[in-house]
Amino acid sequence: MPQPPVPVNGLAIAALVLGVLCFLPGVGLVLGILGLAQIRKKGERGRGMAVAGIVLSAIGALLMALAFSTGGARDVWDGFRDAAGSAGGTFSVDEGECFDTPDGSLEGYAATTGTRRTG
Structure with a gap:
């Protein structure tokens, strides 16, 4: 009977999503690093997603720092x-x-504001 596929690490997926969306880049960076540690420890898949999340989050953090500075x-x-x-x-x-x-x-377009002038 064939072995079931090794699961993909959830932190790696989250890091990739946050890296692509470019908001909260620090969170994506931390999740990517934690995901890599879990992948190494548990033998899960998703190393590429974790690395991509780290890279994209780092780029997002640099762009955000540049925009503020x-x-x-x-x-x-x-x-x-x-x-x-x-x-x-x-x-x-x-x-x-x-x-x-x-x-x-x-009807539905006009509203009167103020007083109306006459004559």
Whole structure:
């Protein structure tokens, strides 16, 4: 009767996933190292995944450190903050501007804010 296949190490898989996703690179790096130790100890498969997770996590950590040290992360955050805090939005219309609706009705499109000028 054939032997069942040797299982793949779960920490190696987790390290690879975290390395590919590039968030929490320190966690992926630690899991990869622990996975390699378990693979050596238990004879499991997944050495390549653990090594790839370590390499990708190290690259992610270096890129993250570079972004923070050069101010690139701050520039990205400032751009998000400015876009989220800007007055108006994609569908805002100022007084005197025109727009068309698909069916000619303003139902669900218009909201009154403030007072209306007359005459």
